[in-house]
Amino acid sequence: MNVNTPAQPLSGTMDVDEFMAFMETRPKGEHWDLIEGVAVMMAPASYAHQRIAFNLCSLLESAITARHLKLVAYLDVGVRNPGVRNFQPRPDVVVVPGVAGFDYYSECFQLAAEVLSPSNTRAEIDLKLRRYCEAPGNLYAVVIEPREFKVEIYAKSRKWEMVVLKRPADVIEMSEFGLRCHVADLYRSTPLDPQWAE
Numbered sequence: 001m002n003v004n005t006p007a008q009p010l011s012g013t014m015d016v017d018e019f020m021a022f023m024e025t026r027p028k029g030e031h032w033d034l035i036e037g038v039a040v041m042m043a044p045a046s047y048a049h050q051r052i053a054f055n056l057c058s059l060l061e062s063a064i065t066a067r068h069l070k071l072v073a074y075l076d077v078g079v080r081n082p083g084v085r086n087f088q089p090r091p092d093v094v095v096v097p098g099v100a101g102f103d104y105y106s107e108c109f110q111l112a113a114e115v116l117s118p119s120n121t122r123a124e125i126d127l128k129l130r131r132y133c134e135a136p137g138n139l140y141a142v143v144i145e146p147r148e149f150k151v152e153i154y155a156k157s158r159k160w161e162m163v164v165l166k167r168p169a170d171v172i173e174m175s176e177f178g179l180r181c182h183v184a185d186l187y188r189s190t191p192l193d194p195q196w197a198e
Contacts, residue, residue, distance in 0.1 A: 071110065092115045
């Protein structure tokens with residue numbers, strides 16, 4: 001296979017080891033997720049998409065640092081669920097306990113957040129959400145719509161019941177991380193930021 005050829009989704013029963021071997025054959029910069037045994041290439045992220053992910057990561061990191069918690073917020077890193085061999089996505093933002101190691105994925109994460117892209121299907125996001133909510137150490141799953149104020153938050157403390165925040169002034173609170181901010185804070189420096197609309 002020519003590594004510069006556009007890759008098609010690979011369906012079937014791919015496991016995480018096959019997925020890692022497959023990734024070695026792909027050009028640098030491609031973003032692939034393994035979802036229920038299917039290797040799916042993610043569309044390149046827009047500037048607004050990346051900014052929202054960066055904003056959430058920065059807010060989490062600041063809150064975690066202020067509380068002196070032994071956690072780290074990361075952008076675009078791999079996660080796995082213990083014992084699940086057909087799932088290895090790279091959420092846009094992840095919170096992981098402990099110091100940064102040399103692994104390419106973590107089986108121990110406490111938050112996974114996805115910023116939606118036009119290529120995302122709801123079925124694909126729902127599959128990811130199901131796995132994020134099943135992860136034993138996870139506390140939060142978050143889905144953010146970049147083109148409008150819409151943040152879905154699923155919290156273990158609420159039995160994973162979805163809460164949807166749609167107003168800029170709505171409060172996002174994650175007490176385990178010491179995070180308290182507004183929905184608008186996630187959209188700073190994007191087209192939805194009022195400062196840029198003037």
